[in-house]
Amino acid sequence: MAARIARLLTYTDQSLYQGLLNNEAEVFEHIYIENFPAVRQQVQRYGGSEDDAKDIFQEGIIALWNNIRSGSYQLREGVKMSTYLVQICKLRWMDKMKKASHRYEVKQEDYVEPEAEADVLVNWIDQEEQQQFQQQFAQLGERCQDLLKRFYFLKETMQEIATALGIGDATAKNEKYRCMQRLKKIVLNQA
Amino acid sequence: MDEKLFEKMEDYIHGNLSVTEQEQFEAEMATDEQLREEVELHRKLISSVETESLRQLLEQIHEENFESETKVVSLPRRRSYFPMAIAASVALLILAGWWIFNLQTLSPESVYAAYFTPAEGLPTTLGYSTNTDFAEGMVSYKLQEYTEALEYWQPLLEADPTNDTLNYYVGVTFLADEQPDSAIGYLTDVVSSEQSSLRTSAQWYLALSYLKINQGEKAKSLLEDLANRDNPYQSRSSEILQKMTGT
Numbered sequence: 001m002a003a004r005i006a007r008l009l010t011y012t013d014q015s016l017y018q019g020l021l022n023n024e025a026e027v028f029e030h031i032y033i034e035n036f037p038a039v040r041q042q043v044q045r046y047g048g049s050e051d052d053a054k055d056i057f058q059e060g061i062i063a064l065w066n067n068i069r070s071g072s073y074q075l076r077e078g079v080k081m082s083t084y085l086v087q088i089c090k091l092r093w094m095d096k097m098k099k100a101s102h103r104y105e106v107k108q109e110d111y112v113e114p115e116a117e118a119d120v121l122v123n124w125i126d127q128e129e130q131q132q133f134q135q136q137f138a139q140l141g142e143r144c145q146d147l148l149k150r151f152y153f154l155k156e157t158m159q160e161i162a163t164a165l166g167i168g169d170a171t172a173k174n175e176k177y178r179c180m181q182r183l184k185k186i187v188l189n190q191a
Numbered sequence: 192m193d194e195k196l197f198e199k200m201e202d203y204i205h206g207n208l209s210v211t212e213q214e215q216f217e218a219e220m221a222t223d224e225q226l227r228e229e230v231e232l233h234r235k236l237i238s239s240v241e242t243e244s245l246r247q248l249l250e251q252i253h254e255e256n257f258e259s260e261t262k263v264v265s266l267p268r269r270r271s272y273f274p275m276a277i278a279a280s281v282a283l284l285i286l287a288g289w290w291i292f293n294l295q296t297l298s299p300e301s302v303y304a305a306y307f308t309p310a311e312g313l314p315t316t317l318g319y320s321t322n323t324d325f326a327e328g329m330v331s332y333k334l335q336e337y338t339e340a341l342e343y344w345q346p347l348l349e350a351d352p353t354n355d356t357l358n359y360y361v362g363v364t365f366l367a368d369e370q371p372d373s374a375i376g377y378l379t380d381v382v383s384s385e386q387s388s389l390r391t392s393a394q395w396y397l398a399l400s401y402l403k404i405n406q407g408e409k410a411k412s413l414l415e416d417l418a419n420r421d422n423p424y425q426s427r428s429s430e431i432l433q434k435m436t437g438t
Contacts, residue, residue, distance in 0.1 A: 023241070025248060032252045054257075058249045062242060130246060133239045141335040152237050153244035171330075177194045178330055183236055 013081045020068050023153055031061065035082050039089045048093060055127050060089040063124050088120045095121060136186045144179035151176055192229060200233050299410060302431050303402035310363040310396060332360065337368035355387040363396050371400040395424040407435060
């Protein structure tokens with residue numbers, strides 16, 4: 001626990017960046033706790049609800065994470081990662097409101113699109129798009145969900161997974177194959 | 192797609208191939224459109240699994256840190272688990288009390304629910320690798336894909352109707368799939384084959400099948416036999432019998 005608190009204090013943008021690349025849960029939690037209040041404040045200031053803020057913010061973290069992985073987000077001198085994250089969430093919310101209707105008045109001076117940040121909106125995956133896959137994934141048995149999450153997201157090795165599930169390495173490998181085949185079938189059937 | 196190609200694709204996507212292997216694979220892709228599409232789809236599936244895992248993680252983080260909060264902007268802090276632990280203990284006590292109370296007045300079906308856990312499968316990499324359909328079915332069974340498991344096993348059983356292993360697993364699969372009516376026939380066959388090593392387990396699951404369809408009397412005679420001889424189900428059987436007689 002002491003180690004964890006120490007790490008919380010010593011996160012630099014560089015270590016956050018690396019942590020996101022490695023899918024570290026603690027890093028996601030740190031970023032979440034540090035930045036959600038600011039995004040919530042922005043969204044609420046422009047007529048959104050607490051739930052709107054949550055949706056936008058979670059989409060924003062996913063966008064940041066995707067951009068780090070694809071290399072389209074790079075750490076920049078003088079721009080903190082948290083500033084970038086809050087900014088893209090704000091932009092996205094403004095964009096959404098603009099498209100939805102003119103129910104909300106967007107002050108012109110607030111709507112500036114710095115180029116680097118605006119790029120992110122092009123590849124933004126919103127909740128609705130994610131929902132379809134969420135439903136497909138939920139159709140797998142719990143064991144498959146657990147196994148695939150461990151392997152592809154938590155980056156556990158097949159040996160670690162085999163030990164955790166109390167099965168042999170070869171069996172774990174075969175189960176992973178079967179689970180992916182099953183997922184493929186579900187996805188293709190609904191395409 | 193077979194498992195070998197699948198592993199190759201995985202290695203390719205994760206950058207685990209040697210330079211030569213990678214060049215070879217890319218050359219294959221260049222000429223094989225179907226392979227290209229498979230790789231593309233595979234990448235997409237992986238990315239979707241990751242995104243969904245992240246979404247679940249974020250949801251969990253949000254619940255743990257912001258759900259109960261009203262308007263106060265929170266500072267990063269470590270949560271205290273103590274109040275939660277107390278609440279959980281109280282909930283557990285209530286639950287335990289409720290459970291004990293209910294066990295005393297149980298219908299056969301709720302006894303079933305309290306005692307049923309799916310039968311353990313066999314290890315899938317050792318011993319009987321000569322029969323791959325059986326092994327494939329076993330993997331499906333362990334993944335709780337019961338319909339799929341039956342698709343593998345039922346043809347085998349048709350070809351070899353007196354095989355006690357097949358009868359047993361087809362039976363327990365039907366039961367796990369909540370089709371006790373279908374399970375009963377297969378399990379009865381195993382119970383009546385005197386020399387089968389699966390006989391006792393089959394008897395236990397047969398008793399549970401009868402409980403599930405509320406045929407308490409039939410379950411009772413099977414359980415009485417299990418309670419009276421040394422076997423892994425002995426103590427559970429006498430427990431159920433006590434509850435059924437409403438002590």
